[in-house]
Amino acid sequence: MPLDIDRFLHDLDTLREIGRSNGTGVHRPTFSPQDMESRHWLVREMREVGLDASIDGIGNVFGRHKGTGPHVLSGSHLETQNHGGWLDGVLGVVSALALARAGLPVDVCAYCDEEGHWGDFLGSRSLIGELTDAEIDRAKNRHDGSPLRDALKKVGLDGKPRIQLEDGRYKGAFELHIEQGTQLENAGLRIGVITGIVGIRQWRIIVEGQQDHTGGTTMAERKDAGLTAVRILAAIDTEFPRVVGPRSVWTTGRIVLTPNSPQIIPGRAEISFSFRDLSPEIMAAMEACMHAVVHESNRRDRCQARLEVIGHAAPSPCDPDMQSALKDAAEALCPGGWQSMPSGAIHDSQVLSRKLPAAMLFVPSIRGISHHWDEDTKREDLALGLEVLAEGVRRFLAR
Amino acid sequence: MPLDIDRFLHDLDTLREIGRSNGTGVHRPTFSPQDMESRHWLVREMREVGLDASIDGIGNVFGRHKGTGPHVLSGSHLETQNHGGWLDGVLGVVSALALARAGLPVDVCAYCDEEGHWGDFLGSRSLIGELTDAEIDRAKNRHDGSPLRDALKKVGLDGKPRIQLEDGRYKGAFELHIEQGTQLENAGLRIGVITGIVGIRQWRIIVEGQQDHTGGTTMAERKDAGLTAVRILAAIDTEFPRVVGPRSVWTTGRIVLTPNSPQIIPGRAEISFSFRDLSPEIMAAMEACMHAVVHESNRRDRCQARLEVIGHAAPSPCDPDMQSALKDAAEALCPGGWQSMPSGAIHDSQVLSRKLPAAMLFVPSIRGISHHWDEDTKREDLALGLEVLAEGVRRFLAR
Numbered sequence: 001m002p003l004d005i006d007r008f009l010h011d012l013d014t015l016r017e018i019g020r021s022n023g024t025g026v027h028r029p030t031f032s033p034q035d036m037e038s039r040h041w042l043v044r045e046m047r048e049v050g051l052d053a054s055i056d057g058i059g060n061v062f063g064r065h066k067g068t069g070p071h072v073l074s075g076s077h078l079e080t081q082n083h084g085g086w087l088d089g090v091l092g093v094v095s096a097l098a099l100a101r102a103g104l105p106v107d108v109c110a111y112c113d114e115e116g117h118w119g120d121f122l123g124s125r126s127l128i129g130e131l132t133d134a135e136i137d138r139a140k141n142r143h144d145g146s147p148l149r150d151a152l153k154k155v156g157l158d159g160k161p162r163i164q165l166e167d168g169r170y171k172g173a174f175e176l177h178i179e180q181g182t183q184l185e186n187a188g189l190r191i192g193v194i195t196g197i198v199g200i201r202q203w204r205i206i207v208e209g210q211q212d213h214t215g216g217t218t219m220a221e222r223k224d225a226g227l228t229a230v231r232i233l234a235a236i237d238t239e240f241p242r243v244v245g246p247r248s249v250w251t252t253g254r255i256v257l258t259p260n261s262p263q264i265i266p267g268r269a270e271i272s273f274s275f276r277d278l279s280p281e282i283m284a285a286m287e288a289c290m291h292a293v294v295h296e297s298n299r300r301d302r303c304q305a306r307l308e309v310i311g312h313a314a315p316s317p318c319d320p321d322m323q324s325a326l327k328d329a330a331e332a333l334c335p336g337g338w339q340s341m342p343s344g345a346i347h348d349s350q351v352l353s354r355k356l357p358a359a360m361l362f363v364p365s366i367r368g369i370s371h372h373w374d375e376d377t378k379r380e381d382l383a384l385g386l387e388v389l390a391e392g393v394r395r396f397l398a399r
Numbered sequence: 400m401p402l403d404i405d406r407f408l409h410d411l412d413t414l415r416e417i418g419r420s421n422g423t424g425v426h427r428p429t430f431s432p433q434d435m436e437s438r439h440w441l442v443r444e445m446r447e448v449g450l451d452a453s454i455d456g457i458g459n460v461f462g463r464h465k466g467t468g469p470h471v472l473s474g475s476h477l478e479t480q481n482h483g484g485w486l487d488g489v490l491g492v493v494s495a496l497a498l499a500r501a502g503l504p505v506d507v508c509a510y511c512d513e514e515g516h517w518g519d520f521l522g523s524r525s526l527i528g529e530l531t532d533a534e535i536d537r538a539k540n541r542h543d544g545s546p547l548r549d550a551l552k553k554v555g556l557d558g559k560p561r562i563q564l565e566d567g568r569y570k571g572a573f574e575l576h577i578e579q580g581t582q583l584e585n586a587g588l589r590i591g592v593i594t595g596i597v598g599i600r601q602w603r604i605i606v607e608g609q610q611d612h613t614g615g616t617t618m619a620e621r622k623d624a625g626l627t628a629v630r631i632l633a634a635i636d637t638e639f640p641r642v643v644g645p646r647s648v649w650t651t652g653r654i655v656l657t658p659n660s661p662q663i664i665p666g667r668a669e670i671s672f673s674f675r676d677l678s679p680e681i682m683a684a685m686e687a688c689m690h691a692v693v694h695e696s697n698r699r700d701r702c703q704a705r706l707e708v709i710g711h712a713a714p715s716p717c718d719p720d721m722q723s724a725l726k727d728a729a730e731a732l733c734p735g736g737w738q739s740m741p742s743g744a745i746h747d748s749q750v751l752s753r754k755l756p757a758a759m760l761f762v763p764s765i766r767g768i769s770h771h772w773d774e775d776t777k778r779e780d781l782a783l784g785l786e787v788l789a790e791g792v793r794r795f796l797a798r
Contacts, residue, residue: 181615198614202661213769214650215597215675215744216580221767226651227636234633237626251613252625253661255654262601262652262671262709264770272661276614310661345614368620370612371663 001103003390005383008098011045012382015078015094016086025373026086029143030079030117031059031151038078042093042110049101051108057152057160058126058136059112063100071105072393073165073173073356076348077114077123082143085375087178087382089114091363095176095386104393107170111348117141118148120311124351126162165355172322172357172396175349176389178377182368183341190381191338191388192362193326197350198247198276198342199283199315205232205294209303211259211267226257226266228303233271235293240275243285247342250275250286278315278342316350319357322396326361329391334384361389400502402789404782407497410444411781414477414493415485424772425485428542429478429516430458430550437477441492441509448500450507456551456559457525457535458511462499470504471792472564472572472755475747476513476522481542484774486577486781488513490762494575494785503792506569510747516540517547519710523750525561564754570796571721571756574748575788577776581767582740589780590737590787591761592725596749597646597741598682598714601673604631604693608702610658610666625656625665627702632670634692639674642684646741649674649685677714677741715749721758721795728790729760733783760788 018041019034021027028034042061046053051063061078065071076092096108112123119139125131139148152158179185184192209225233252240250254272273290277283294305323340330338341362349358363385366376417440418433420426427433441460445452450462460477464470475491495507511522518538524530538547551557578584583591608624632651639649653671672689676682693704722739729737740761748757762784765775 179615180612181617182620183617186620200614211771212767213579213744214648214652214673215599215742216578216764216767216769217648217743218580218582218646219648221581221585224650226654227632230629230632230636230651233626233629237629247617249613249616249618251623251662251664252629253613253656253663253665254659255625255656256659257652257654260653260655262673263650264652265650266652274613274661343614344616345612365615368611368615370615372610 003098003102003386008094008386009379009382011094012090015090021083022373025083026080027083028080029082030113031155035079036155042078045097046108049097051100055157057157057162058122059157060123060127060163061110062163063108065105065107067105069105070171070397071107071169073107073109073170074099075109075111076175076177078110079113079115081115081371083373084371085373087375087377088370092175092177095389098386099390099393102390114348121348121351124348127165128351128355129164170356172319172359173349173352174389174393175347175360176385177347177360177362178365178370179362180345180365180370184362184364187339189337189339190334190364190384191330192341193323193330193338194318194343194360194362195340196278196315196317196342197346198278198344199313200274200276200346201283201287201312202274202310204308204310205271205273205305206308207269207303207305209267212265214263214265217265222265223302224265225269225303228297228301228305229269229271231301232293232297232305239289239293243289245277245279245282248275248277248282249344276344280315313346313350316353318359321399322357322359325396326359326392328395329388333388333391361385402497402501402785407493407785408778408781410493411489414489420482421772424482425479426482427479428481429512430554434478435554441477444496445507448496450499454556456556456561457521458556459522459526459562460509461562462507464504464506466504468504469570469796470506470568472506472508472569473498474508474510475574475576477509478512478514480514480770482772483770484772486774486776487769491574491576494788497785498789498792501789513747520747520750523747526564527750527754528563569755571718571758572748572751573788573792574746574759575784576746576759576761577764577769578761579744579764579769583761583763586738588736588738589763589783590729590733591740592722592729592737593717593742593759593761594739595677595714595716595741596745597675597677597743598712599673599675599745600682600686600711601709603707603709604670604672604704605707606668606702606704608666611664613662613664616664621664622701623664624668624702627696627700627704628668628670630700631692631696631704638688638692642688644676644678644681647674647676647681648743675743679714712745712749715752717758718756720798721756724795725758725760725791727794728787732787732790760784
């Protein structure tokens with residue numbers, strides 16, 4: 001059967017209406033009524049294309065191919081960021097559905113809660129057997145603190161079995177995603193074949209000082225935690241370029257001073273800092289640099305700083321055979337219009353790659369905008385993405 | 400009549416019970432029920448010591464001496480910071496009441512809202528004729544945004560006349576206050592005679608960048624407003640010591656990144672920065688340095704920064720004759736146990752000094768703690784402060 005591009009685009013448009021927000025965006029947080037509506041929609045669509053479909057005990061929507069293998073797994077996520085865009089995740093789910101509709105031996109999965117409303121990659125980690133019931137018991141909504149168990153009960157999923165990856169069933173797992181950056185657009189390219197998903201190390205830098213009145217406390221007497229934090233961040237800004245690689249990124253996304261009041265000397269500062277790279281060696285060098293900066297600050301400054309690990313994820317190289325099949329497909333369908341590139345963002349494929357060969361394909365994001373209702377991709381690029389994915393899967397299965 | 404030290408300490412203890420909070424502190428925001436209770440208490444006490452007392456249309460509690468002059472004005476404020484201490488402001492009011500009780504020709508005033516729950520020095524600015532009805536119409540509560548007019552109506556003050564300073568009535572205005580710093584304590588001294596109240600210039604530094612995904616955006620593509628903010632603050636940290644004076648202070652009390660999320664590049668940064676000094680020349684040099692830092696940042700960095708003035712207050716030297724009287728009194732009552740010093744914090748006396756000769760006296764704060772429920776001063780230091788104030792007023796009136 002040929003790919004049904006029109007139906008694929010229609011499905012994307014249909015999901016855009018479920019939780020439409022801010023005109024062009026979508027607000028569909030995990031387990032919201034809109035999110036559950038989208039999951040039930042997907043079950044119906046999966047059944048219509050002949051898959052054996054259900055929603056499992058963590059919210060994964062799984063559609064199992066009924067024919068013989070070898071099989072591939074394909075999918076992404078359905079929920080969105082709060083007031084986010086219409087393509088992030090959804091594109092990977094709807095394209096996998098289109099592969100199944102075209103008769104390819106594909107199991108389709110919408111991995112639940114990739115966007116982290118309740119936890120870290122709950123759906124894909126559940127699928128590969130890494131999520132414990134105890135973690136589900138502890139998990140709370142990141143916005144309002146309500147327990148995940150209550151939400152699962154409310155949507156009728158609590159107590160349902162959680163689907164586990166079937167050993168030996170898959171040759172690999174594919175995911176089509178929007179770039180969420182501007183590299184393809186700036187290079188005038190339409191397809192990115194992902195070489196790997198960067199690793200990420202996330203830290204909290206906590207500086208303890210002494211809260212005081214700005215007027216009554218001389219410079220000599222102060223223990224200004226905010227000032228020490230600024231000095232540490234300025235040192236990172238100076239030192240990091242000496243150790244990083246060409247594709248490394250490092251970011252201070254969050255600074256919280258206490259009490260954060262114009263006329264009070266900050267008694268505490270908390271910084272959320274992270275860095276990403278594909279190379280474990282470069283990541284190790286960045287981490288060593290960071291420890292050196294904090295150590296030197298503690299040697300010189302009056303306020304002591306400490307590092308707390310929030311989370312580390314190792315870089316995940318994509319499977320070379322799968323990459324090769326995708327490259328061949330891209331060159332066949334879009335000669336000279338694609339490139340190999342790393343993924344700077346983390347995706348479910350990074351979790352899956354712990355158990356399966358995994359690969360990803362990117363299409364351009366207009367102006368790189370994502371996690372925002374302005375997120376968009378040209379319809380011809382969406383279509384091309386699906387075509388390259390399908391051709392890549394065919395070539396990979398034929399090897 | 401002699402000073403009634405016991406009654407003075409008893410009055411402080413009484414006010415501590417009105418809005419007692421967190422064990423040792425007081426929560427008495429302006430126009431709260433507790434605040435109004437303290438104002439009515441003061442009216443009764445003023446009448447008992449023979450003053451002509453009332454609460455005016457902005458909440459000032461004014462007690463007018465009925466006898467002949469020459470007169471002095473003395474007072475401070477009754478409201479506290481949220482969950483603040485028991486002495487900040489209250490000491491100046493209760494000590495002024497004690498002067499009147501001892502028969503000194505003193506008008507006592509509790510200037511309303513020095514702590515700025517609704518505006519900037521509303522009470523003292525109203526008294527000297529600087530507060531317009533239009534400003535009262537516009538003023539809103541800084542915590543909940545409710546209109547000042549509604550609050551004035553609720554407490555029965557709206558529409559009442561506002562008392563104005565009577566021309567020619569006063570030789571000067573005195574204010575006894577806690578230090579809110581550790582200079583007296585560290586020097587082992589019990590009294591500070593204030594040479595002047597520092598000027599303060601307050602700014603907002605706003606940096607505009609581009610909010611982006613940390614994973615998908617290369618370092619070359621980023622416009623990280625938070626990083627530019629850090630570089631500006633680091634430059635101020637480096638450059639300011641070249642231009643400041645020995646008693647200058649400069650502070651970043653508040654940093655707000657937008658959206659302040661660990662994995663999003665900040666699209667906007669807002670910094671609240673201020674500096675203080677007694678010398679207009681040094682303040683001008685600091686301001687020039689700040690402009691140069693921002694100018695240089697805009698020349699080099701991708702994110703543009705701009706300066707917005709929040710508020711400027713000129714330094715206010717204290718009256719030399721009043722200082723001299725207070726120094727003589729301090730030396731007589733506490734030989735070798737006092738010093739001259741500037742006030743780093745702003746007080747109602749700075750407002751009054753625009754119309755009257757003004758002077759201030761400090762007693763030590765234990766460990767410098769203020770604007771906190773742990774705020775405290777030894778009872779013998781409170782008593783000595785009152786004695787030096789009374790003796791200084793007597794000597795000044797006799798000149």
